[in-house]
Amino acid sequence: MKKIGFLSFGHWSNNAAYETRTAGDTLLQSIDLAVAAEEIGLDGAYFRVHHFAAQLASPFPLLAAIGARTSRIEIGTGVIDMRYENPLYMIEDAGAADLISGGRLQLGISRGSPEQVIDGWRYFGYELAEGETDADMGRRKALEFLDKLKGVGFAQPNPYPMFPNPPGLLRLEPHAEGLRDRIWWGAASNATAVWAAENGMYLQSSTLKYDESGKPFHVQQAEQIRLYKEAWKKAGHQREPRVSVSRSIFALVNDQDRYYFGGEADRTDKIGFIESDRRAIFGRSYAAEPDQLIKELAKDEAIQEADTLLLTIPNTLGVDYNVHVLSSILTHVAPGLGWR
Numbered sequence: 656m657k658k659i660g661f662l663s664f665g666h667w668s669n670n671a672a673y674e675t676r677t678a679g680d681t682l683l684q685s686i687d688l689a690v691a692a693e694e695i696g697l698d699g700a701y702f703r704v705h706h707f708a709a710q711l712a713s714p715f716p717l718l719a720a721i722g723a724r725t726s727r728i729e730i731g732t733g734v735i736d737m738r739y740e741n742p743l744y745m746i747e748d749a750g751a752a753d754l755i756s757g758g759r760l761q762l763g764i765s766r767g768s769p770e771q772v773i774d775g776w777r778y779f780g781y782e783l784a785e786g787e788t789d790a791d792m793g794r795r796k797a798l799e800f801l802d803k804l805k806g807v808g809f810a811q812p813n814p815y816p817m818f819p820n821p822p823g824l825l826r827l828e829p830h831a832e833g834l835r836d837r838i839w840w841g842a843a844s845n846a847t848a849v850w851a852a853e854n855g856m857y858l859q860s861s862t863l864k865y866d867e868s869g870k871p872f873h874v875q876q877a878e879q880i881r882l883y884k885e886a887w888k889k890a891g892h893q894r895e896p897r898v899s900v901s902r903s904i905f906a907l908v909n910d911q912d913r914y915y916f917g918g919e920a921d922r923t924d925k926i927g928f929i930e931s932d933r934r935a936i937f938g939r940s941y942a943a944e945p946d947q948l949i950k951e952l953a954k955d956e957a958i959q960e961a962d963t964l965l966l967t968i969p970n971t972l973g974v975d976y977n978v979h980v981l982s983s984i985l986t987h988v989a990p991g992l993g994w995r
Contacts (some may be wrong), residue, residue: 657994660699661692661981662733662901662965665711674973678709682717684974689721691978692728696985699729699761701965706739707771715748722756731761733859733901733965734841737793738767738776742800746827749804753831760834763859763899764800765841766793794850797840801854803827804835836894843935848879852886857897860957862938862967872924872938876900876957884960899963902955903940906948906983915972916942945987952992964994 663685667675675681689700700721706712714732721730730752735745753760767789772778776789783792803809808824840851841859845867851858860876868875880898887896905916925937941951958964966984968977989995 657961657989658698658729658899658963659985659989659994660697660701660729660731660899660963660965661688661968661977662701662703663688663711663968663970664703664705666971667709668971670971673971674976675971681711681970684970685711685717686720686724687974688968688970688977689728689730690724691974692981693725695978695982697728697981699731699963699965700725701731701733701761701763704732704735705771706736706775715752718760719752719755722752722759725759726757728759729761730756730759731839732763733861733899734763734765734839736767736770736776737764737796737800738781738789739779740796740800742796743803743827745800746803747829749834750827750829750831753834754829758831758833760831761837761839761857762834763839763841764797764856765859766790766797766847768843798854801835801838801856804831804838806830806832806835839897839899842879842883845879845882848883849886852883852896853890855890855892857899858883859899859901860961861901862903863935866926866934866936872936873955873957875936876938877960880957880960897963898961899965900957900961901965901967902938902958903942903967904948904952904984904988905940905942905980906945906987907943908945908983908987911976912980912983915969945983945991948988949991952988 665681665685667678667681669676675684692700702711702714702717704712704714714735718730749762806826808826810825812820812825839857839859841861842848842851844865848858860879864876884896905912907913907917923939927935927937941948952958968980
């Protein structure tokens, strides 16, 4: 069995071919899609976070709204760039959204990816500490977030407060019990996957990672996952680790599918650069008739290693078509691979 969710980048544009012409369209359709995904039996609704772009950027109002409209599906991010975050304010937002959802938040965070603007986090009022890189800052904020999520008091109370305080140091409220154990780290390298395990975070591995061996993407990703699991075991955590991988997978079951994705040429891994000095490998997409998809996906070592598969969706094509895309995987592909 494998958990299957969707991952939306939440694009919008005033484009005649788009169902999402505005930010409002994207937000409201994201809620509707999560509700529909739960109804068809999907396990998760996840959203990417990008700043200074016509994409989803403020996840917690959206996650809270979905939490109020659903009852079972996991709700998460993939991922929040911690360079832009105030960890303490984020704890309050996350705690509220988790309580509204009944404890279903699965928050993916990371040190951040290439941005739309130069050092965009500076516009949010953040500066690097002496000798610190922006990646260091992202990881520092992540550790502070994890620490304060525990719900242990740390703030000295006012002796003359507006409202009576409980005894001792104060924690942030609302506190969401168990959320600390549902934080995921988006890792692009083997080393950060191990770091995530050491710090008790689940692993999110996307459709790209640093090219560390020259091997095919799915093989490198599977190796990363195995290193993560070994580090988790060595760290002695008392709960089982979780790992998600993202994939673009389309089952061609009708003419509309073939029109959109039948001619896709992106069937091989690609090499590129997400940082000027580090080579990255980008995983292939999958688009084929269901029987062929089953054969191809059975060879993907990283999917086999992961317990959760996040299907990246073309959100601009609207709710109905994306429900069809997801239903096709659940109905025609997942049973043949033992995922259902």
